[in-house]
Amino acid sequence: MTATASEAAEAAEAVPAAAHFRFFEFEVLRTRRLGHSFLRVTFGGESLKDFRSGGFDQSLSLFLPPEGQEHTVLPSTDEDSWFGAWRGMPDEERPVMRSYTVREQRRAAEGADADELDIDFVLHGDTSPASRWAGRAVTGRRIMAIGPAVAENKSVRFQPPATADAIWMYADETALPAAAAILERLPDGTAVRAWFEVPHEDDRLALSAPAGAEITWIVSEGDGREQVLSALRSDESSASAAEAPYVWLAGEAGTVRATRRHFVQERSVDRRSVRFTGYWRLGASEEQLLAEAYAGKAPSEDPTSDL
Ligand SMILES: Cc1cc2nc3c(=O)[nH]c(=O)nc-3n(C[C@H](O)[C@H](O)[C@H](O)COP(=O)(O)OP(=O)(O)OC[C@H]3O[C@@H](n4cnc5c(N)ncnc54)[C@H](O)[C@@H]3O)c2cc1C
Incomplete structure (x- = not known):
């Protein structure tokens, strides 16, 4: 029970890992526009007290109600049987499963009236x-989620080794919430070089990062792969002089593949030091990715074969 399509398929068969994950019910408390493309939805709900975000790029799976229904209803939240019950629902009634990032979890003791959790949705139509659900979210709407019950869980992918002497990052807008959460947890003194691709000038959000972090914003319209590669190739920053960088890449799958190739082939980064995840794929919905993963032919998050 984890975040990405291929992992969801894997998890359905490996439910023992469920000890680390469980179902939660979230209720929309409020929404706030952050930039041209971003909408922050803040959730509350009694079950949040058992939610244990591991921080960084912690992801979770949301179950959103089909059009015409206000709240998410699942036939089962039993760890052993939910997947079959959910897949067996008629298409028009089945909640839609999607992967998102915990932008921030706040405990009541940390200044919130009750436990709260933020998710930053990219509105892309x-x-x-x-995207439609988020754009129409109103206070009181309830959805279901599978999320972490323990902070150390495999949906936190950002795991730099102690030997890393710099963090290099590429994120598109869907991975900017994860990148922002990573940056604000890095200790001062961490050398950071980051490239963030967003669809609009107003999406260049204010970020809290270690002093000296070198961030390049790439405002692209549509497929910005070439713009991203060109920015990577013309990089002359000091942080790029690192000898043992840890590289974290997330965003559209094809661009992630291209950036990984750049770092491994053109900059000779050890491929074991590159953590990369396709957050979405141009032209494919998450159902299609899940179906491919289930059929065992997912292009997967590991495009090693392309190297
Ligand atoms: C681990 C993980 C964490 C993620 N965290 C976040 C997050 O915090 N915030 C966030 O917004 N997204 C996040 N995503 C990405 C999000 O799950 C996808 O964008 C998802 O496809 C959105 O679902 P949808 O129903 O809007 O579109 P779908 O029904 O899945 O796709 C419909 C069409 O829209 C296209 N599409 C999907 N996303 C975009 C986009 N952003 N821009 C343009 N076209 C798109 C698809 O290629 C497809 O053609 C994350 C993904 C993963 C795997």
Whole structure:
């Protein structure tokens, strides 16, 4: 029970890992526009007291109600049987499963009236289920989620080794919430070189990062892969002089693949030091990615074969 399509398929069969993950019910408390493309949805709910975000790029799976329904209803939240019950629902009634990032979890003791959790949704149109749901979210709407019950869980992918002498990052807008959460947890003194691709000038959000972090914003319209590669190739920053960088890449799968190739082939980074995740794929919904993963032919997050 983890975040990405391939992992969801894997998890359905490996439910013992469920000890680390469980179902939660979230209720929308409020929404706030952060930039041209970003909407922050703040959730509350009694079950949040058992939610244990591991921070950094902690992800979770949301179950959003189909069009016409206000709240998410699942036939089962039993660890052994939910997946089959959910897949067996008629298409028009089945909640849509989507992967998102915990931007921040706040405990009541940390200044919130009750436990709260923020998710930053990219609004990319009204025809895709998650983007549409977020764009219409109003206070009181309830959804279901599978999330961490323990802070150390495998949906925190950012795991730099102690030997890393710099953090290099690429994120598109869907991975900017994760990148922002990573940056604000890095200790001062960490050498950071980051490239963030967003669709609009106003999406260059204010970030809290270690002093001296070198961040390049790439404002792209549509497929910005070439713009990203060009920015990577013309890099002359001091942080790029690192000898043992840890590289974290996340965003559109094809661009992630291209950036990984750049770091491994053109900059000779040890491929074991590169953590990369396709957060979405141009032209494919998450159902399609899940179906491919289930059929065992997912392009997967490990495009090693392309190298
Ligand atoms: C681990 C993980 C963490 C993630 N965290 C976040 C997060 O915090 N915030 C966030 O916004 N997204 C996040 N994503 C990405 C998000 O899950 C996808 O963008 C998802 O496809 C959105 O679902 P949808 O129903 O809106 O679109 P879908 O129904 O899945 O896709 C419909 C169409 O829209 C296209 N599409 C999907 N996303 C985008 C986009 N952003 N821009 C343009 N076209 C798109 C698809 O290629 C497809 O053609 C994360 C993904 C993963 C795997």
